[in-house]
Amino acid sequence: MAKAEHLNKGAIRVSWSLPGAPNRSTRVLCTSKSIVRALALRRRAPGTETGKLRLVSLENTTDSIAPEPQTPQPQAAVVETPDADPPRGTIAEWTITILLLLFLTTTLVQAYVIPTGSMEETLLIGDHLLVDKLAFAPSGPVSRHLLPYTDVKRGDIIVFRYPVDIRQTFVKRCIGVPGDRIRVVNKEVYRNGMKLDEPYKYNKTDYVDAYRDNFPGEPNLSVDHRAIDMLQNHVVNGEVVVPPNSYFAMGDNRDSSLDSRYWGFVPRENIIGKPLIIYWSYDAPTDQLSDPSIGLDHILDVGRNFFSKTRWRRSFMLIHGYAVK
Numbered sequence: 001m002a003k004a005e006h007l008n009k010g011a012i013r014v015s016w017s018l019p020g021a022p023n024r025s026t027r028v029l030c031t032s033k034s035i036v037r038a039l040a041l042r043r044r045a046p047g048t049e050t051g052k053l054r055l056v057s058l059e060n061t062t063d064s065i066a067p068e069p070q071t072p073q074p075q076a077a078v079v080e081t082p083d084a085d086p087p088r089g090t091i092a093e094w095t096i097t098i099l100l101l102l103f104l105t106t107t108l109v110q111a112y113v114i115p116t117g118s119m120e121e122t123l124l125i126g127d128h129l130l131v132d133k134l135a136f137a138p139s140g141p142v143s144r145h146l147l148p149y150t151d152v153k154r155g156d157i158i159v160f161r162y163p164v165d166i167r168q169t170f171v172k173r174c175i176g177v178p179g180d181r182i183r184v185v186n187k188e189v190y191r192n193g194m195k196l197d198e199p200y201k202y203n204k205t206d207y208v209d210a211y212r213d214n215f216p217g218e219p220n221l222s223v224d225h226r227a228i229d230m231l232q233n234h235v236v237n238g239e240v241v242v243p244p245n246s247y248f249a250m251g252d253n254r255d256s257s258l259d260s261r262y263w264g265f266v267p268r269e270n271i272i273g274k275p276l277i278i279y280w281s282y283d284a285p286t287d288q289l290s291d292p293s294i295g296l297d298h299i300l301d302v303g304r305n306f307f308s309k310t311r312w313r314r315s316f317m318l319i320h321g322y323a324v325k
Helices: 090-107 225-233 296-309
Strands: 002-006 012-016 024-028 109-113 127-132 157-161 169-176 181-185 188-191 239-241 246-250 271-281
Touching (some): 109 271, 157 246, 169 181, 169 188
Antiparallel strands (some): 002 012, 012 024, 109 127, 127 271, 157 169, 157 271, 169 246, 181 188, 181 239
């Protein structure tokens, strides 16, 4: 008598018995594409019938034949666990860091360098600044209550896009706000009829220029068309009247400053922010600092003279406006 049983790993066990003979069993493992056809085993024993054995084909098995153990061994349970998330790669970490830096440097603060002496002695050529871009940002209906927005005040140092060429960035001091009346008499600035006390002001020359030092007046040099418009349409009783959403700005180095006297008012939308701190000051000439790209001569100069030409006493110096009275 023959009997087939399914075993693990796609095998079957076939056993048969013949009268007068011990039971035999065999474990057969077959390939997935093999077909075990009818296999007849004929064995005669005295006074018995022929024993017949049929094997049935199996699929998804391996090519092996092995004797079945007397006592089936229990199989260990396999517990599948989900793959752990792979650690974030170095490239991803640097990408996030760079994005955060770009966000901070384009939204909150930005670095600038002073290339000219128009703000001496307050700011020197080679001063590297961090500019607060949030302070004068236009406020919204909700953000004005959450963020430290302020209005531009008289005496504030402002960073703005040069009205003649917005690709350039200027740093000047705000002298007049909308509605103020400005005039200059023999190098002294008057606002709303009152002479200003300006301890930050610096005059390199003693001679009095007819237009520069007595303003407004007839220009004795070429000025921008915006200055012409200012002189023609915004002068009342010998004083320049600052229009709405505009500011009158001048450099602290009054004798060497290209300011509102020569190109008109600073539009409110041109103002970027105010300088916060000098994080590094290096004694370098204007021609090395005015070019947006870093020249090789400047790199070599810094490499050779970093310690001797760095103005260490100006490092991390805070920059404050002055309440002009």
